[in-house]
Amino acid sequence: MYSSKNIYKLYINWLLLSLLLVVSGINATAVRAQGAVTTVKGTVRDAVSNEALIGVSVFVPGTSIGTSTDFEGNYLIRTNQSINKVQFSYLGYETVTLGVSPGQEQTLDVKLKTGAKQLSEVVVVGKKRKVKYSNKNNPAVDLIREIVDHKEQNRPEHYDYVQYEEYEKTQMSLVNTPEKLRRNIFLRKYDFITSNLDTTVLEGKALLPFFVQEQLAEHYYRKAPETRKTIVKAEKKVDFGEFIDNQGFTSYMQHMYQDIDIYDNNITILTNQFLSPIADMAPTFYKFYLTDTVTTESGRKLAELRFEPRNPAAFMFTGKLLVTIDGTYAVQNVEMEVAKSVSINWVRDLKINLDFEKNPDGRYHLSKSVIKTDFGLTQNSDAGMYGERVVSYKDYKVNEPQPASLYEGEAVVRVESAIAKDESFWQASRHDSLTAVEAKTYTNIDSLVNMKSFQRTMDWATALIAGYKRLGPNIEIGPLNTFYSFNPVEGFRLRFGGRTTTTFSKKYMLETYAAYGFKDEKWKYYLGGSYSLTDRSIFEFPVRSISASYQKDTNIPGQELQFVQEDNFLLSFKRGENDKWLYNETYSFNYLHEFENHFSYRVGFRNWRQSPAGSLQYLRPADAASGEAEPVGVQSLTTSEASLELRWAPNEQFFQGKLYRTPVANRYPVFTLRATAGIKDLFDSEYEYQKVALNVYKRFYMSQLGYSDVVTEGGYTFGQVPFPLLMIHRANQTYSYQLQSYNLMNFLEFVSDQYASVHIDHTFNGFIFNKIPLLKKTKLREFVTFKALYGKVRSENMPQGNPDLLRFPTFDDGRQATYTLENKPYMEASVGIGNIFNFFRIDLVKRLTYLDHPNVSDIGIRGRFKFDF
Structure with a gap:
C-alpha cells in the first residue's frame, strides 16, 4: 500500500530528476549538429x-x-x-x-501498385466508410472471434518448455525546441552535454537522453510444475551518483514500461489498463475492418485488420493487426497507438509495435517489442520527456527440457560479472546497436555528476525539495519541514535532527533528533540505529537487519501506526478540539528478515511508558467499596510487548530508494498478520494481554472502469486492558486526506477490542470526465471512496463495574468523548478529483453515521499529494 510519506518521497525523486535535467543544465545551450539533417x-x-x-x-x-x-x-x-x-x-x-x-x-x-501475390478477396478500407458499422455479417469480426478462440494455443504457455535470450534497452530523454534549449541560462557551463542532441525523432524538437539502461538475460519456462527462471547475464545503465536513486529510478521505469502481451484481455501501460484489440470482449468495444488479405512469398496467408475504439475517449488502441488465416490465427505483427482523445497522465503520444517470428512448429513467438512515449505537462507544450523501451528476443527454443536443477532457487539470478561487462562484450551481444547519441549519454552523465558545480546545485536542490541537507559526505540534517511545528500541548515546537548516509556505511545507519516545546518547556529526543546482516544496505531488498531505538516524545493516541510525522508543519493545522495527547517513553528492538519470494517476518520487543498530556486524563472509576468518592488519577501506564509480524506480498514491485521503499500497486494481494503479547511484570509492565490483526490489500483492475484499491482488516484483543491498550481506531483531524484513516473521525473517538473494517478507494481513471468535452482537456481523474468500521468492547474491558480499568475520556464540559461501535458501524464516503498539476487530489468527504457525537464534522474537504503517472 502507498503511504503518504513514501509517496511524497517518490514525488521528491522525480522532482530531483527534473532539477537534474532543467535547473542543473542537462538541456542544450546550443544545438550542435552531428551532421547535416x-x-x-x-x-x-x-x-x-x-x-x-x-x-x-x-x-x-x-x-x-x-x-x-x-x-x-x-x-x-x-x-x-x-x-x-x-x-x-x-x-x-x-x-x-x-x-x-x-x-x-x-x-x-x-x-x-498492388502486388502479384494479392488474393481475390474484397478489400474493405474502414476509415472512409460511410455505411453504418455493424458486427453482423462483418468478416473482420468473424476473424477476430477466430483469433480469440485460438489465443490459448498461441501463447508460450502452450509449450511444455520455452527458452530464449532477451535484450532490453530503455531510454528517457528531455524534450524541448532547440531555440528554448539554446536560451536556457543554466546550461552554459555544460556545453559538452548540450552537444549530444537528437533532432531526428520529433519534428521541430530536440531530444537529450539522460537515462539509458540495457540488460541481457536468458529466460526459461517450464509448464509442469509451472516455473519461470531468469538469468541476467549483463547489465548497464546510466549512474546518477548519490543525488538520484539509481535502483529506485530503474524499478519505476520497469513498472511504467511493463511487458506487453497482446493475448491478454487487458494490457497495462504506464499504470493504466487498456483493452486489448483481441480481448474476449473486443468486438463489443472495438470496430474492426478487413483492409487487406495477402499471401506471402512463402505461401502463408495473412489478413490485415484495422481497429479503432467505438468510444474515442476510452482506454483502447487504434491501429492494425496482421494475423495468419491458415488455421492457427496467430498474430504476426501489431502496430497500435493511443489516440490523442484519450487522456492519460502526462502522455501526449504513445505508440506500440510488436513483431512475431515463426517457430519450427508453425506457431509464432514475440521477436521484438517497441514502446515509444512522449510525455508533457500539456498537450501543446514544447517541453517534456520522451521514453522508449525496446525488447528483442533471440534463440527461441521450444520443448527442449533443461536439467531440473536449473529451475530451482530464486526466480531471478544475476551472474556476478553482470555489471562488469566491457564495451566489446556489449558490441558483440546487443541485438540492436545504440545510436551515437545514446552511446554518448553514458559518458556525459558520468562526467556531469562528478562536476563540483553540479554537486553543489543538487545538494541544495535536495535540501529544498527532499528536506535533507548534507553536512559533509556522511551526515545529512532534516527533515527540514519538521524543524518548526505547533500543537496545543507543546505550543511552539522546534526540532533539529539528522541521519547518517550510505556513504558513511551501508551496514550501519544512525538517526537522531532533539525537540523542545516552549509551552510545556520539555525536551524530547530520539536515538536509533540499524545494522544490516547482509552485505547490502539496510533498505536494499531483501533486507535482513536488526534495529534498536529510544524515544521520548509526544503523540496523539491511536496514531503511532500512522505513516505521517505529526511534527510536520503542514499537519499542525487541525480541525476541532485536539488537546488529548500522550507523553511517551519507548525502548524498542526489532529483527527483520525478508526473502526473495517477498515473504518476510519481523520480531520485536517494546517497553512503552505512556503518560496523559493536555486535557487527557487517566482516571480509574471511584470504588465505593473502598470508600473512594472521586475517580483516582493514574500518572502513567507501562507495558512490555513482544511482537511478530508476518507479511507476504507475492510478485511485489516497489520503488527502492537509498533510505526508503515505496510499494507499487499491482494485481497481487498483500497479506500482513500482526500478533502482540503483553508480558506482565517484565520491566514494570502492568498488563498481560494478546492482540492479533490481519490486513489484506488488493488492487482490482476493472479495465475501462478503472481500478479499486480494497483494504480489509480485522483484529481481536484477548485479556482485560484499559482503553489506551484497546484498538484506538485511526482518525484524522488534519486537512490532509489520509487513505488509511477515517478522515471525519475525531482522535480517540472510537475504541474496540474486536473489529472488522473495509476501505474501498475506486479510481475511474477518466472514465467519466473523458466523455465531457470541456473536462477532458483538464486530465482530471475521478475518485469514489467508501469506508466502514464495525467493532465492540467486551464487558470485561468496559470501565463500568471494573475499578481496575480507566474511565473513557470526556470533554471539559463532561460530555463523552470516546465511544464503542456496538450500535452500528462507523461509515464515511467521499468523491474526489485528482491530477491537478498532475499530483494533487481533493476529496469531498461525508460522514454517514454517529452524527450526534459532540464536536464532529459531517462533511469536509481534504487534499493530498499523490504523484502518479
Whole structure:
C-alpha cells in the first residue's frame, strides 16, 4: 500500500530528476549538429484508387530509422545520419525504393501498385466508410472471434518448455525546441552535454537522453510444475551518483514500461489498463475492418485488420493487426497507438509495435517489442520527456527440457560479472546497436555528476525539495519541514535532527533528533540505529537487519501506526478540539528478515511508558467499596510487548530508494498478520494481554472502469486492558486526506477490542470526465471512496463495574468523548478529483453515521499529494 510519506518521497525523486535535467543544465545551450539533417516527407497513396494508405512502412534500408504513414497517408523521416535512399513497404503492394539527397529537405509523394501475390478477396478500407458499422455479417469480426478462440494455443504457455535470450534497452530523454534549449541560462557551463542532441525523432524538437539502461538475460519456462527462471547475464545503465536513486529510478521505469502481451484481455501501460484489440470482449468495444488479405512469398496467408475504439475517449488502441488465416490465427505483427482523445497522465503520444517470428512448429513467438512515449505537462507544450523501451528476443527454443536443477532457487539470478561487462562484450551481444547519441549519454552523465558545480546545485536542490541537507559526505540534517511545528500541548515546537548516509556505511545507519516545546518547556529526543546482516544496505531488498531505538516524545493516541510525522508543519493545522495527547517513553528492538519470494517476518520487543498530556486524563472509576468518592488519577501506564509480524506480498514491485521503499500497486494481494503479547511484570509492565490483526490489500483492475484499491482488516484483543491498550481506531483531524484513516473521525473517538473494517478507494481513471468535452482537456481523474468500521468492547474491558480499568475520556464540559461501535458501524464516503498539476487530489468527504457525537464534522474537504503517472 502507498503511504503518504513514501509517496511524497517518490514525488521528491522525480522532482530531483527534473532539477537534474532543467535547473542543473542537462538541456542544450546550443544545438550542435552531428551532421547535416536529412528530411524526407510526403504522402503514400494507392496507384489506382488514389486512396491514402495507412500504416505503410517507410524506412531507410539497413538501419533502424523508419516510420509509418498516418491515417491521411502522410509520413516524415528526419535523421542526421548519412542516407541516400528510402524504402516503402506495404502488404499486398509492391515495395518501392527511392533515392534521396543527403542533408536536404525533400518531398516524395508515392503511389504504390498492388502486388502479384494479392488474393481475390474484397478489400474493405474502414476509415472512409460511410455505411453504418455493424458486427453482423462483418468478416473482420468473424476473424477476430477466430483469433480469440485460438489465443490459448498461441501463447508460450502452450509449450511444455520455452527458452530464449532477451535484450532490453530503455531510454528517457528531455524534450524541448532547440531555440528554448539554446536560451536556457543554466546550461552554459555544460556545453559538452548540450552537444549530444537528437533532432531526428520529433519534428521541430530536440531530444537529450539522460537515462539509458540495457540488460541481457536468458529466460526459461517450464509448464509442469509451472516455473519461470531468469538469468541476467549483463547489465548497464546510466549512474546518477548519490543525488538520484539509481535502483529506485530503474524499478519505476520497469513498472511504467511493463511487458506487453497482446493475448491478454487487458494490457497495462504506464499504470493504466487498456483493452486489448483481441480481448474476449473486443468486438463489443472495438470496430474492426478487413483492409487487406495477402499471401506471402512463402505461401502463408495473412489478413490485415484495422481497429479503432467505438468510444474515442476510452482506454483502447487504434491501429492494425496482421494475423495468419491458415488455421492457427496467430498474430504476426501489431502496430497500435493511443489516440490523442484519450487522456492519460502526462502522455501526449504513445505508440506500440510488436513483431512475431515463426517457430519450427508453425506457431509464432514475440521477436521484438517497441514502446515509444512522449510525455508533457500539456498537450501543446514544447517541453517534456520522451521514453522508449525496446525488447528483442533471440534463440527461441521450444520443448527442449533443461536439467531440473536449473529451475530451482530464486526466480531471478544475476551472474556476478553482470555489471562488469566491457564495451566489446556489449558490441558483440546487443541485438540492436545504440545510436551515437545514446552511446554518448553514458559518458556525459558520468562526467556531469562528478562536476563540483553540479554537486553543489543538487545538494541544495535536495535540501529544498527532499528536506535533507548534507553536512559533509556522511551526515545529512532534516527533515527540514519538521524543524518548526505547533500543537496545543507543546505550543511552539522546534526540532533539529539528522541521519547518517550510505556513504558513511551501508551496514550501519544512525538517526537522531532533539525537540523542545516552549509551552510545556520539555525536551524530547530520539536515538536509533540499524545494522544490516547482509552485505547490502539496510533498505536494499531483501533486507535482513536488526534495529534498536529510544524515544521520548509526544503523540496523539491511536496514531503511532500512522505513516505521517505529526511534527510536520503542514499537519499542525487541525480541525476541532485536539488537546488529548500522550507523553511517551519507548525502548524498542526489532529483527527483520525478508526473502526473495517477498515473504518476510519481523520480531520485536517494546517497553512503552505512556503518560496523559493536555486535557487527557487517566482516571480509574471511584470504588465505593473502598470508600473512594472521586475517580483516582493514574500518572502513567507501562507495558512490555513482544511482537511478530508476518507479511507476504507475492510478485511485489516497489520503488527502492537509498533510505526508503515505496510499494507499487499491482494485481497481487498483500497479506500482513500482526500478533502482540503483553508480558506482565517484565520491566514494570502492568498488563498481560494478546492482540492479533490481519490486513489484506488488493488492487482490482476493472479495465475501462478503472481500478479499486480494497483494504480489509480485522483484529481481536484477548485479556482485560484499559482503553489506551484497546484498538484506538485511526482518525484524522488534519486537512490532509489520509487513505488509511477515517478522515471525519475525531482522535480517540472510537475504541474496540474486536473489529472488522473495509476501505474501498475506486479510481475511474477518466472514465467519466473523458466523455465531457470541456473536462477532458483538464486530465482530471475521478475518485469514489467508501469506508466502514464495525467493532465492540467486551464487558470485561468496559470501565463500568471494573475499578481496575480507566474511565473513557470526556470533554471539559463532561460530555463523552470516546465511544464503542456496538450500535452500528462507523461509515464515511467521499468523491474526489485528482491530477491537478498532475499530483494533487481533493476529496469531498461525508460522514454517514454517529452524527450526534459532540464536536464532529459531517462533511469536509481534504487534499493530498499523490504523484502518479
